[in-house]
């Protein structure tokens with residue numbers, strides 16, 4: 356499963372680097388490197404609400420402080436499907 360994290364300037368300002376660091380750490384902690392592939396993306400045209408994270412066709416908006424919960428509640432659940 357591919358998870359795209361926006362590294363466009365607006366998302367960068369909202370903490371995309373921190374989101375990527377949190378996801379990277381959690382992927383390792385869960386030993387899920389084979390199932391969950393993290394990748395950077397340019398602006399997704401949805402800059403207003405937080406760091407844009409795309410999984411499949413869906414774009415989510417993640418705040419750095421919510422990245423850990425998002426990983427457990429959305430990314431891990433999606434990866435199980």
Ligand code: FES
Pocket residue numbers: 361362363364365366367397398399400401402406407
């Ligand atoms: S900069 Fe991330 S969606 Fe535009």
